[in-house]
Amino acid sequence: MRVHFIAIGGSIMHNLAIALSNKGYIVSGSDDYIYEPAHSNLFEHGLLPRENGWYPDKIDSELDAVILGMHAKADNPELIKAKELGITVYSYPEFIYEQSVNKLRVVIGGSYGKTTITSMIMHVLKELGREFDYVVGAKLNDFENMVRISKDAPIIIIEGDDNFASVEDKRPKFLLYKANIALISGIAWDHVDIYPTFESYLRQFKLFIESIAPKGTLIYNKEDKQVQELVSENNSRINKHGYRTPEFTINKGQTSVHTPEGEIPLQVFGRHNLSNLAAAYTVCEWLGISRKEFFRIIQSFKGASRRLEFVTSNSESVVYKDFAHTPSKVKASIQAVKEQYPDKTLVAIMELPSNVSLNEGFLSEYKDTMNKADIPLIFINQETFKQKNLVPLSDSLLRTAFNNENIVCFSTIHSLKRYLQGIDSKGKNLLFMSSGNFGGISLVNFAEEFIS
Structure with a gap:
């Protein structure tokens, strides 16, 4: 072909x-x-x-x-x-569906956690020797590529994006997969450049539920109000299975989840990741994987790329980078690091995405999201505004939108670097949050300079 x-x-x-x-x-x-x-x-x-x-x-x-x-x-x-x-012209989700029409299609949707949940499921299936195809939005350890399409694998695990399928098809990608097992991790307004109102964004998830194949299954976060409402309003003849964040403890920087088999130590941390774990477990349960097998294997899961990913550390400090850029993700990531290291000062740096930094109407969604950071910093690449002949947002407007007078704003990476050089890193952790690349700097070098 x-x-x-x-x-x-x-x-x-x-x-x-x-x-x-x-x-x-x-x-x-x-x-x-x-x-x-x-x-x-x-x-x-x-x-x-x-x-x-x-x-x-x-x-x-x-x-x-x-x-x-x-x-x-x-x-x-x-x-x-x-x-x-x-x-015949296909968008890539259309083509993925054509390649998997005879497979069991598991589609992971939601405003956050998709990559991590998909990664957890893939990790468990791989360790069990199960044959499966996949489409995931990040490069994962132990997987050569982000896509696998084979002839014989009976299952495909798909990270379900809610962006448009193509310039020819303005439907969100996750609708085109016609899931047999669909999951919604939570709903928080995202992609404001293509969904100008929360209502228009919410409608895509209503359609996602309606797109589930007959006699299929919806797995959903019972702790998310918006998801709960959509599920209760839906009359489709499908299975509906909710999940909740499991109980867990943090002891000397080690997160463990409570299970009937006892305390299971994890290599990931944060309440949002415990919710992601519950989601992955529920999917695996529907795929015939026992609780004992799941928790035995999940202990070795190290996380997905750029999802609270370890960068570097010394005896006094640790540095992480995270894909967090939407309000819910920023808040969850900051909370996770603070809970994991309650005695450390947290320096949190967020790169505000260009589509958000150019949209004053959406900025209020970030209210209080950085309040748990001890030193909250915001970086907006001034090149974004130069390229579009726009005036950058004022620092006061950003502080008002975030409802945090302690936020320090930067428009160049050099000014941000100088600021960090003036901070004594002893007893302080550093968290980079961005869907971009902080102006193309090496975060590893940046982090090592900070802790040294």
Whole structure:
């Protein structure tokens, strides 16, 4: 089968291209620019385009399918050519569904925790030697790629994104998978650039529940009010199974969960991760995995990339980085580190995403989210505003939105670095929170300078 990727450099797109190549498909692709790690990954597998750009001559009638990435625009010349030739054009979630139509599809949705829950399930299945395919939004330890599509695996575990499927399809991706087992971890307004109101965002999860295959199963967080309301309003003839955060203890920096088998020590921490663990356990239970097997294996789970990921430490301090950028994620991550190290001063640095920092109407959602940080810092990359000819938000506006007069704001990484150099790191922990990259700095070097 011959498949061409328009915008092959995307995070999931290039991993799907590699997965299909490994499956024996003939794969080609284009993009206007390909960043790392996609560039190196595609080169290693012989899939890197010879040059950047869009080339309609790559599209011919011998192609069986074209897969369209979200990065591509409606006027993309390769897309136009594919339509002219009548070639089937898929968004990547549509194509994943076509590849898994005869598999048991487990789709993990929600505003937060998706990657960690998906990772936990994958970790348990792998350790048990179960055959399965997967689509996950982060590079995981012990998994070569972020996508696996095989012929014979009976199950596929999918991280269900609520972003649009493609420029041609304005439905959230998780609707297209038609889950047999669906999970909702919680709902907190996200993607404000495409869902301008909370009501429009909430509706996508209502549709997600309605998209579950007949006689399928919905697993949901019983502690989330919005999820509870959606579940109670839904009359679909599906199984509904709620879960709650289990009881746990923290002793000398070690988190353990209470189970009928006794205290189970974990390598992850934070209430949100204990909720994620309960979600993963419930899914695994539906997949026929016993409680004893699950808790034996989950002890070795070290977490997903950039999800409270350890960076460096010394005898006095520890540094973590986290993908947290939405209000609920920022609050949960700060709380987790404070609970884990109650006697340490917490320096929390959040990089405010460009779509949020340019949206004053959404900023109030961050109210009180950084209040448990002892030293709360906000970084907004001034280049974002320069590129769009906009005036940066004032520090006073940010402090008002966050309801925290102690917040210190930075618009350049150099000013942030100078500030941290003036702090005595002894007895202080550092938490980086961002869906970006803090202006491209090396967080490892940055962190090591801080603790030294």
